[in-house]
Amino acid sequence: MNTYQRMVLASRPSGEVQASDFRLETADVPAIADGQILIRNHYLSLDPYMRGRMSDAKSYAEPQPLDATMIGGTVGQVVESKHPKFAAGDFVAGMFGWSEIGVSDGALLRKLDTTHIPLSAYLGPVGMPGMTAWFGFNQIMQAKAGETVVVSAASGAVGSVVGQLAKLRGCxxxxxxxxxxxxxxVVNELGFDACxxxxxxxxxxxxxxxxxxxxDAIFENVGGAVFDAALARTNAFARVALCGMIAGYNGEDVPIRNARVLLTNRLTVRGFIVSEHMELWPQGLTELGGLVATGKLKYRESIADGLAAAPEAFMGLLKGKNFGKQLVKLI
Structure with a gap:
């Protein structure tokens, strides 16, 4: 490859994301310097958090810059390396965004073993979504055997893992x-008790x-009426892992009518960003990888073909049109 494609943010959306907010560009494949690695990305992860980054409103992270490659997690293969710890042919995970090519100095680049775990799974149950589920369930919900756990967006990349972890715990x-x-x-394949x-x-x-x-515990991905309904069913001292509020990602209000139960039921509500807890990733990913490799953790993927299809797939993700983890196949 002498050239590659990348998708940049062309404008900040007002309300719902539009295809015109993105622009597909062609660029020359860069020459790498000593200590660098050139990666051909195979899969791109599309995730709801990207909608927040497209806005310039104050948030937990800096906004996605205009006219720059859209942020995103990727997995791919090293095609050239001038780094002592990486060789051509290695499979790796990184944050190279909506792009067919990535260049790294090795920092935050993770080698992947695809012997028993498919490459794409490292963007789902053995990647950021899986770690989000693992952290929220183990560190915040702390559900015990016999307790009842409610998971919104239960068929998605994060929610599906939370429910399976809950069942493995005896919840x-x-x-x-x-x-x-x-x-x-969710019920017949993933083993939830109800959906x-x-x-x-x-x-x-x-x-x-x-x-x-x-x-006894809620894993919240949606907000709005879904969150309100779950709050109304809480027991005393229930725990809430607040992961996402996708019902309000386009600027809609997400009021909580049942806010009184936060007090009367003495709830613990904790929002979290999983990338702020990197010290736990080795433990979590090891556990999740073992579960996927042995077939104890199931997952499903929706795959769009080619970088040009990414905007439409992303807009569909925000409307719940995906089924399982939304990926874009780049090769």
């Missing part, structure tokens, strides 16, 4: 997802029926 796992197909998958279809029109009633003993 009752109740998912919330959009549509019968997703709910059937509520929030599109069916009886969210609060269905959730009450599925949690007869109340809710």
């Amino acid at each position: 009752r796992a109740v998912g919330i997802a959009g549509g019968k197909d997703k709910c059937d998958y 509520i279809d929030y599109k069916a029109g009886n969210l609060e009633g269905d959730l009450a029926a599925a949690t007869p003993d109340g809710v």
Whole structure:
């Protein structure tokens, strides 16, 4: 390859993301210097957090710069190396964004063993989404055997792992997802005890029926009405791992009507950003990798073909059109 493609942020969206907010560019493949590695990316991860980065509003991280390669996690293969710890042919994970090519000095670049774990899984259950689930479940929810756990966006890359970890711990796992197909998958394939279809029109009633003993821990990815319904079912001293508020990512209000239970039920609510806890990643990824390699942790992927398809896939992700982890295949 003499040239490669990359996708840049062309404009900041107002409301819903549009295809015109992105621009596909062609660039020359750079020559690497001593100590650098050239990587051909095979898969790009699309994640809800990217919507927040597209805005210039104050947040936990700096905004995505305009006219620069969109941020994103990638896995790929080393094609050339002038670094002593990496060789051509090595599979690696990095943050090279919406781009077919990445250049690294080795910092934050992770070698991958694809003997028993597929390459793409390192962007899902054995990557950032899996670690997000692992950290929220183990460090915040701290659910014990016999307790009831509720997981929103339960068929997604993060929620699906949370529910399976809960079942391995001996918990009752109740998912919330959009549509019968997703709910059937959550129960029949992932092993949740129940899954509520929030599109069916009886969210609060269905959730009450599925949690007869109340809710001891919530993993929240959505916010809005879904979060409110789960809060209403909490038991005293329930714990909430607040991971995402996708219901409000386009600027919509996400009010909490049941805020009184935060006090009356003495809830612990903790928001978290998993990249701020890198010291736990080796432990978490080792555990998750072992579960995937032995078939104890199942996952599903939605794969868009080619970098040009990334904007449409990303817009679909924000509307729940994906089924499982959303990836873009780059090679």
